[in-house]
Amino acid sequence: MATSADDRRRAILDLVAERGFAGTTDLARRFGVSEVTIRGDIAAIARTEGIERVHGGVVSRPAGTGEEPTFERAAATLAEQKRRIGEAAAALVRPGSAIALDVGTTAVAVAEALVRREDLADVTVVTNSIAAALALEPAIPRFTVVVSGGTLRPRQHSLVAPYAAETFGRFRADLAIIGCTGVDPDHGITNVNAAEAELKRVIAGIARRVAVVADASKLGRVDLGHVLDPADVDHLVTGREAAAPIVERLREAGPSVTLA
Numbered sequence: 001m002a003t004s005a006d007d008r009r010r011a012i013l014d015l016v017a018e019r020g021f022a023g024t025t026d027l028a029r030r031f032g033v034s035e036v037t038i039r040g041d042i043a044a045i046a047r048t049e050g051i052e053r054v055h056g057g058v059v060s061r062p063a064g065t066g067e068e069p070t071f072e073r074a075a076a077t078l079a080e081q082k083r084r085i086g087e088a089a090a091a092l093v094r095p096g097s098a099i100a101l102d103v104g105t106t107a108v109a110v111a112e113a114l115v116r117r118e119d120l121a122d123v124t125v126v127t128n129s130i131a132a133a134l135a136l137e138p139a140i141p142r143f144t145v146v147v148s149g150g151t152l153r154p155r156q157h158s159l160v161a162p163y164a165a166e167t168f169g170r171f172r173a174d175l176a177i178i179g180c181t182g183v184d185p186d187h188g189i190t191n192v193n194a195a196e197a198e199l200k201r202v203i204a205g206i207a208r209r210v211a212v213v214a215d216a217s218k219l220g221r222v223d224l225g226h227v228l229d230p231a232d233v234d235h236l237v238t239g240r241e242a243a244a245p246i247v248e249r250l251r252e253a254g255p256s257v258t259l260a
Helices: 007-021 024-031 035-045 071-075 079-088 103-118 130-139 164-167 194-205 244-252
Strands: 022-024 051-054 059-060 098-101 123-127 142-145 151-153 158-162 173-178 182-184 189-193 207-213 226-227 235-238 256-258
Touching: 007 024, 007 035, 007 059, 007 189, 022 024, 022 244, 024 035, 024 059, 024 207, 035 059, 079 103, 079 235, 098 103, 098 189, 103 123, 103 130, 103 207, 130 142, 151 164, 158 194, 164 194, 189 194, 194 207, 194 226, 244 256
Parallel strands: 098 123, 098 173, 123 142, 173 207, 207 235, 235 256
Antiparallel strands: 022 059, 051 059, 151 158, 182 189, 189 226
């Protein structure tokens, strides 16, 4: 359909506000224009407060470069996509296994999905997320839930140094499930908070397999704290909204990719 540049850009802003992410290919198809035209629209939109251009499209972002949203604000963003990611990540867990579970709203979606899996028993989950621990509580005694020590970060309801790394260091896990704020084929897994990035590396290091959970808006983003290289990740679970080109590049870089 024929649309003016102003109309397209307003529509793109509406889509990003609703979904948190809009892909270049999907937008070109929706508006009946070339991807080059859409990239021009995105370049203009990226100058708008709260909008950020990433590989494959455009995402919403809190005002202020590098600003970390509160847990509650993040939980209200892309909730349905995170639920699907949680279900897919929970499917990686086997009865009788030990899981190291990271912080964040997507990690809590994993915890909620684990509770819904009535076939799971004798599962131990070690977490530094107070929110995830509370979400897992209904599964006790099928699950044993261990909460790390550490200093409380109120924005994320998470526990970090000191002491959190020491707790994780006492365990060996079959699977670590890691959240993040950025996933990039070249720069790897990153997080906006350096203290949490450091602990995420510790959590990944105690596990035989590492799964990263990240909604599609995180793909192509690079943040302050480096966590892992793509080759160090066994599984990446993201939303089916993710742009195909970056998904293929991530697969080539190492991890298997599940689109939920």
